[in-house]
Amino acid sequence: MGDTRVTTTDAELLDRFADLNIWRRGDERAPHKPLLLLHALAALQRGEARLIPFARIEEEVGKLLSEFGPPRATRPEYPFWHLQSDGLWEIPERATLQADLDEAPHRHNPRLTVIRAADAHGGLPQDLYQELRARPDLVNRIAARLLEDHWEPSFHDDILDAIGMPYVQVTRRRPRDPAFRDTILRIYQHRCAVCGYDALLGTTDLGIEAAHIHWHSHGGPDTEENGLALCANHHKAFDRGALSLDNDHHLLISQHLRDTEGARDWLIRFAGEPIRDPQPGCPRPAAHHLDWHRSEVFRQPARQR
Numbered sequence: 001m002g003d004t005r006v007t008t009t010d011a012e013l014l015d016r017f018a019d020l021n022i023w024r025r026g027d028e029r030a031p032h033k034p035l036l037l038l039h040a041l042a043a044l045q046r047g048e049a050r051l052i053p054f055a056r057i058e059e060e061v062g063k064l065l066s067e068f069g070p071p072r073a074t075r076p077e078y079p080f081w082h083l084q085s086d087g088l089w090e091i092p093e094r095a096t097l098q099a100d101l102d103e104a105p106h107r108h109n110p111r112l113t114v115i116r117a118a119d120a121h122g123g124l125p126q127d128l129y130q131e132l133r134a135r136p137d138l139v140n141r142i143a144a145r146l147l148e149d150h151w152e153p154s155f156h157d158d159i160l161d162a163i164g165m166p167y168v169q170v171t172r173r174r175p176r177d178p179a180f181r182d183t184i185l186r187i188y189q190h191r192c193a194v195c196g197y198d199a200l201l202g203t204t205d206l207g208i209e210a211a212h213i214h215w216h217s218h219g220g221p222d223t224e225e226n227g228l229a230l231c232a233n234h235h236k237a238f239d240r241g242a243l244s245l246d247n248d249h250h251l252l253i254s255q256h257l258r259d260t261e262g263a264r265d266w267l268i269r270f271a272g273e274p275i276r277d278p279q280p281g282c283p284r285p286a287a288h289h290l291d292w293h294r295s296e297v298f299r300q301p302a303r304q305r
């Protein structure tokens with residue numbers, strides 16, 4: 001910790017942010033630290049103070065976690081405390097919080113009441129903060145890498161808007177197989193598997209996309225068993241967990257979806273319906289990919305018909 005020097009190369013610095021991946025547990029999504037870092041990097045890009053009050057992190061990162069995190073209980077105090085161990089975070093009130101942990105070592109992090117009472121702050125270490133203040137290009141690359149490693153592309157603009165990041169161009173470091181899109185659209189006959197939408201503008205598909213079921217950013221393969229052709233609306237709903245499939249390929253619609261007129265027309269009315277199958281002889285979505293989607297993305301529980 002605290003060993004950042006101006007001699008650190010850009011690649012080394014990027015790796016320190018990317019190495020957060022080692023905290024992933026198996027196949028589970030763990031976007032807590034990436035979201036806290038993106039929140040801090042956005043504040044840095046806007047020229048705000050290095051140390052951010054926990055009260056603000058609790059509110060703002062808590063909101064980001066519930067919107068962009070996995071569909072299970074997530075708490076901002078977890079990354080707030082544990083990001084220290086990556087050497088990318090500093091808490092001036094650390095001793096007070098550590099004393100609370102020492103009292104009860106079985107705890108995963110200091111108690112929320114103690115963090116609040118200590119009026120704790122957190123931020124990037126001073127030398128790293130200074131270096132990044134002078135290097136907006138590098139902040140962009142780090143933010144792009146965090147987004148690419150932890151979310152599907154349909155999330156990137158929404159997350160950047162939510163954190164108020166001035167500018168990031170996501171470069172595709174991990175190439176996507178262009179044949180995946182072509183194959184998936186062909187086997188689903190260029191129609192959304194949920195609603196059948198199949199518009200063409202001239203000879204070009206308009207708003208039909210190939211979705212990965214087990215996210216490409218999380219190691220999901222470019223195979224027919226891991227793809228679905230979806231219209232842009234249903235693709236977003238699928239990536240955000242408003243929509244999923246059971247292993248018999250019937251549609252699951254999240255109960256968290258507000259019952260509005262648009263939601264009824266576009267999503268709720270499909271609850272329990274089978275998807276449109278791919279062409280005969282082509283594989284349907286595989287159960288192990290659907291399992292991943294339901295446990296890591298879908299906002300349980302599903303609505304009843």
Ligand SMILES: [Zn+2]
Pocket residue numbers: 192193194195196197230231232233234
């Ligand atoms: Zn659709």
